[in-house]
Amino acid sequence: MKRFIVSFYVMIIVMLMFSCERQGSAVQELRRDSADLEEQQLQSSTEEYRAIVENSFQDALKNPLSTFSIDVDVASYSNVRRFINNGQRPPKDAVRLEEMINYFDYDYDQPEGDDPFAVVTEISIAPWNAKHKLVHVGLQGKKIATDNLPPSNLVFLIDVSGSMDEPNKLPLLKTSFKMLVGQLREQDHVAIVVYAGAAGLVLEPTSGANKKTIIAALDNLQAGGSTAGGAGIQLAYDIAKKHFKTGGNNRVILATDGDFNIGESSDASMERLIEEKRKDGVFLTALGFGMGNYKDSKMETLSDKGNGNYAYIDNIIEARKVLVNEFGGTLFTIAKDVKLQLEFNPAKVKAYRLIGYENRMLKSEDFNNDKKDAGELGSGHTVTALYEIIPVGVESEFYKIDDLKYQTMQVNPSANTSEELLTIKLRYKKPDEDVSKLIVHPLVDDNTPLAKTTDNFRWSASVASFGMLLRESEYANHFTYDQVVKMAQSARGEDTEGYRVEFINMVKAFESMASGL
Template identity: 75%
Template sequence: MRMKIRLITLAMVLFCLSVLQAQQRSISGIVTSAEDGSALPGVNVVLKGTATGTITDVAGHYSIKVPSSGGTLVFTFIGLQTKEVKIGTGNTLNVALSLDVVQLSEVVMTGHGKERIRGKKSEYAAPSSTYHNMHIPYQDYVQQEANTEEYEGITENIFKDVFKDPLSTFSIDVDEASYSNVRRFINNGQQPLKDAVRIEELINYFDYDYAQPSAEHPFNIITEISTAPWNEKHKLVHIGLQGKSIATENIPPSNLVFLIDVSGSMSDVNKLPLLKSSFKMLVNELRSQDYVSIVVYAGAAGVVLEPTSGKEKEKIVSSLDNLQAGGSTAGGAGIQLAYSLAEKHFKKEGNNRIVLATDGDFNVGESSNESMEKLIEQKRKSGVFLTVLGFGMGNYKDSKMEILADKGNGNYAYIDNITEAKKVLVNEFGGTLFTIAKDVKLQVEFNPAKVAAYRLIGYENRMLKSEDFNNDKKDAGELGSGHTVTALYEIIPVGVKSEFFSVDELKYQKTDVVKSAQDSDELMMVKFRYKQPDGDVSKLIVHPMKDKQISLSNTSDNFRWSAAVAAFGMLLRESEYVNHYDYEKVVQLAKGARGKDEEGYRVEFINMVKSMGLMAKR
């Protein structure tokens, strides 16, 4: 009798499950751009009124479970119009999304962004807004709480007197995090916080058409000079570095440790779920000779995958799929464990690197910037490099992320969507993960016969003392395979009166220009120092730059594009030096320098500038 009752109960359960399954069905389709029909990866697809959602893959494909009775799907993507589509009787639903260059002019904000200075950091308090106005995934809107983002304070470089400060010295920077973070602010209808705008990272987000190096050194140097677009009295000097591109098949074997934050703060859809999708794309690029380990940290740190060959992609992906968010954030313990594992399996002739993915919200163990900095400085001596990938919003700690990357001989990117993940981890795979030169420093000496004053645009957090240039113990930036680095100097020529620079004549001493400087046709001397990735002694490159100015219209696309991006950054930072330049002029300058733009990054920038122009007019 009991057996009969059990069988009846089991049958009823199976019947209920079959009824429930019958009440649901799968809807799938492809999301494309209405402009050119190209597939759109990273589009958020949400069943309206629920937390059920998914994102499109690299081919623009999605699949989602919906009630058999129907409903409405909401499609959202940064910079494109949000689209709501009612579910019909069919199981295939393809959607085309159009550009939304005017969305920011229609956003109705119910609060205002504000800046709180805490020591040297800026903390951002986000404005409140409705889900549709924010243009963010529905899940993020539901979970969004008080905003505690932190950014390191930036004091803009000023014009310096060539007689008092003849040398300008700084470390290169190939980080791109600030650009994608600024894009996230703008596309959410918010004015970016000034300290979130690092102009050099905006400029270096883009590739430039520089010639590959052909000499003994691993990079090529390119210089150009013309009129500063925002001030016709001033000159603009463009300095470019092109790192040697190494084919993926020729990159040494990799010993990678994925260090993943799985604390409770990583539960949002644009954090751990996006992180998993991003890392899967990276795993797909790995070769059989590459090995991956996975370390996670929350309340404690642990190893979830011992070193595994890149040929075992399913095993690595399975380990990623099993990750869940929860607990506090023992960031220091995680970093210690990751370095220990990387050192244990160190490849002497290989590429040894930790890839840290987090929102930077460390609150247990090594939490202060100072203690983290000391920890990373100590660990980098092991020869293990560091790549930092930032995710999420609301509690994002940019200040910590930047320090980790700078002190860990590495690079830093912010992943705001799956398209950015593809750019960083697929398109720029070699540059992101393989270093060709470390401790790269640049020093410029200006000719006082031609230059009265100068200022470096951006790189405020990368400035070095003059004596640091020849000090091989002083840490500096790293250059990856195929990476480009661009720096701009704004110059006030001798004899030009400028409202931005005025110095009284000295009473007790005279500063004379030597005859050799007066007779020289050189504007300045550019010097570079770098080390091999495994080296301790730097090599020197000297590059004299002659004063051969050409008109702005005859400059290269590289020159005009970098100038347009710099002007945009100056406008966002409300720089006094932007000198009445505006967003419309930035758009015009950028349009004329767009170049090939095969990936569409530059047209995205132009549309973003247009959006800021509309916001500024409100």
């Protein structure tokens, strides 16, 4: 009897072991299938991004001027979030640090003078390198109440090609535009142009009071056909010009996955077309949708050259942020061709580098050239830029250059006695003018400890450091995700909409995920 019982238990154990082995094999097979599917998705992806060569340190004596255009685009942040939420590390070229930083609002004071924006500066230790300093430059656009905004002449330019026939494309696009329609007033007018195999006008300019008519036109849109993007853009600008409102907000709002494959398809051709059309005083907002075949490079080109801004909408919450919460800043321009030029005092600054804005750099002579296009600032918008600085007398592993053999560079004697670290110069034009105005703002280092800086300073630094980690930048200098989180938590502030806590949670999630990548 005992022998029978022992044999019975042995048989049970063997069966359990066999069952576990089969289950383990099934799990491993499922994991392999999942990994293979993810690999296939990555390999089949035809997404396109413009190459970014990270800004390096520049000698303040040999290259004292740093000139760039402002950038109010925020597409990079939500696109990066999309990758992370899908369990993937975003491509390095998808991470544009200035757009990561400028995704968030900052608590800057409203402008008090005649200029449409205020300039805010701050300086402290660079969190990722205690030997270096970090300069924070902020612009706060004047917020105009919706009731006081000028009337709008809007043309919705909607991609209804076959590539848009996915849940996160045309259906999400329709819902997003309905939210925008809800913000329109009687004096605002909307026309709808679509493009697929050909371009066509599906809604004549209609008052914002007739919301049901506009929404019905959106509901009737269906995806199918190839992508005649160039023809669509031509028609949309023609409609906007025909119904131009003098002193109003004249704007084409393009919504697409950026996959133009017929007509004006190359970036160069599209760039020339947009540059020509912006002369008519019509601004551009580009809204990106979808994944897999997303053409970020084309979308960025369109917004850069079309006097416009660019956002990527990955979900309905982002649509609400862009088209409802930030309605004025997204659609109403208060200053155009906004450029910054910083001159560094070589008696105090050994070297500097601009964090981000690689695709927005300008030549020194472009600053005073009013024919040179630059970025636009919307109602209530904030723009933030960061510079990392190596002070004079500091030995840094990130900047080592031998003295010149055949020439010497002299510092102006007055620079040695000046308390100024640098001088910020800004140029901007009013939306309907062609002559720029100059603003000059010097900066003195008050040696503020990092812990005593504003939430604005530490928050922008935390977002920048996360972006550098995503790009695997050498300048991150062994900074950790945990340090990013702690600094962000200390600077979270009021966070009414929850965008900052979302960032903190995203960094935590990526930290956990990165260990297995």
